[in-house]
Amino acid sequence: MNHATEQLISAAAEEALRWRRHIHAHPDLSFQEKPTADYIARELSAFAGLEISRPLENSVIAVFHGAHPGPMWALRADIDALPLQEESGESFCSTVPGVMHACGHDAHAAMLMGAVKVLCQLRDQLHGSIKFIFQPAEEVPPGGARELVELGVVDDVEHVFGLHVFPTSPVGVIALKEGAYVASSDNFDITIRGKGGHGSMPQHCIDPVTIGAEMVGALQQIVARNIDPGTAPVLTIATFQAGDSYNVIPDSARLAGTLRTHNQQVRETVPALMSRIVNGIAAAHGASCDIQWQKGYAVGNNHDVTNAIAREAIGRHFPAGTLKLEEKALFGSEDFSSYQEKIPGTFLFIGCGNKEKGATWNVHNPHFRIDEDALAVGIKTHIALVSQLLNDE
Numbered sequence: 001m002n003h004a005t006e007q008l009i010s011a012a013a014e015e016a017l018r019w020r021r022h023i024h025a026h027p028d029l030s031f032q033e034k035p036t037a038d039y040i041a042r043e044l045s046a047f048a049g050l051e052i053s054r055p056l057e058n059s060v061i062a063v064f065h066g067a068h069p070g071p072m073w074a075l076r077a078d079i080d081a082l083p084l085q086e087e088s089g090e091s092f093c094s095t096v097p098g099v100m101h102a103c104g105h106d107a108h109a110a111m112l113m114g115a116v117k118v119l120c121q122l123r124d125q126l127h128g129s130i131k132f133i134f135q136p137a138e139e140v141p142p143g144g145a146r147e148l149v150e151l152g153v154v155d156d157v158e159h160v161f162g163l164h165v166f167p168t169s170p171v172g173v174i175a176l177k178e179g180a181y182v183a184s185s186d187n188f189d190i191t192i193r194g195k196g197g198h199g200s201m202p203q204h205c206i207d208p209v210t211i212g213a214e215m216v217g218a219l220q221q222i223v224a225r226n227i228d229p230g231t232a233p234v235l236t237i238a239t240f241q242a243g244d245s246y247n248v249i250p251d252s253a254r255l256a257g258t259l260r261t262h263n264q265q266v267r268e269t270v271p272a273l274m275s276r277i278v279n280g281i282a283a284a285h286g287a288s289c290d291i292q293w294q295k296g297y298a299v300g301n302n303h304d305v306t307n308a309i310a311r312e313a314i315g316r317h318f319p320a321g322t323l324k325l326e327e328k329a330l331f332g333s334e335d336f337s338s339y340q341e342k343i344p345g346t347f348l349f350i351g352c353g354n355k356e357k358g359a360t361w362n363v364h365n366p367h368f369r370i371d372e373d374a375l376a377v378g379i380k381t382h383i384a385l386v387s388q389l390l391n392d393e
Helices: 003-025 034-044 105-119 144-150 208-226 264-284 304-317 374-385
Strands: 050-053 060-065 068-078 127-135 159-170 174-177 179-182 184-193 234-241 252-261 288-294 300-302 323-326 345-353
Touching: 003 034, 003 105, 003 374, 034 050, 034 060, 034 105, 034 127, 060 105, 068 105, 105 127, 105 159, 105 374, 127 144, 159 304, 159 374, 174 179, 174 304, 184 208, 184 264, 208 234, 208 252, 208 264, 252 264, 264 288, 300 345, 304 323, 304 345, 304 374, 345 374
Parallel strands: 068 127, 068 159, 159 345, 174 323
Antiparallel strands: 050 060, 060 127, 174 345, 179 300, 184 252, 184 288, 234 252
16 A cells, blocks of 8 residues: 555544544434434535435445446445443543443444545546445344345445454454354244243143243253254343242243354254244143244355455555454354345454553443544555555555
8 A cells, every 4th residue: 555545544544533433422323323324424525526325314325436447346334322321431422321332333434434535535546436335223133234235235336345343352453254254143032821820839830930941951952962063053042031929820931032153054944943842842731832033134254255355455555464364253243244145245353452541341331442543444444455446556
């Protein structure tokens, strides 16, 4: 990357600091991000040559066409916050009670805005077009990515790239995983219908509590005994609700939880196994039950072609040792997978941790904070990822 481009990135990083802090102080929950989207659109309107559209009122799509013909590539950032009361101690803490940017989406937006600023100054070098996607509702299924895909936002895009800050890695480290990098996430609700009665006469009841307890143990056997250990999912029962009295056996009970897996076949197989188990246990005790699924995000799979682009770009534009190739996929989920189901794409993690600056807490924690030096790394990463389209040598 030439010296002139490096200077543009440095200048954009200073402005990204302002953008990030404004967005951090004014967070919006998923599907309520119109104020954040309005702010981003206003700031981007200062850059010449951008075509800005709002396919959803809480999203911003900006397209920049280079001076030379070529393909359309896309860069994406998410912009929603979380329902947490901030305890980070930052001077620019959230001004909205109970809402906080605890997953770094404010930084993602600012990094991408910085990349827009830089690339808009490199039009004469750009062979093709860049689409900048500022996407809502990454945190809550069905997610904003799926809706944008259904609206055709990536129909004309050849490749797509996304970044996520990663507080367990120091600033300057960029992590990449081949293949699956995050899990699918599907939630389930199991309702058990028994026969209630007085706690002193359980023989006259069909106790949904004991039935539910048996189900909890039996469902874990799916992971332990029914699935190849090499593709084992995470199956968690997170809720067990039944009754509200010391001496009354309730009529019904509810189990709820999540299924996470890195394997699409496992994702499709486990629900049938679960249904067979819970219905069998209920029937054995004279009860009935049903299981309802809320489909979440698909397995996030990085594509070979875009991973190759990312490896080459980071190796060429960053110091040796910057790129860390991850061996294990995370069991978190990410709706960037919706783009990857449509077109080749790669998702990378940008280190933002720094013990001296208090940036040690993981995401989704009220104490979460980042080392803001990561903003410049993120902007440069965006530019590097599309550097094949630039005559930047």
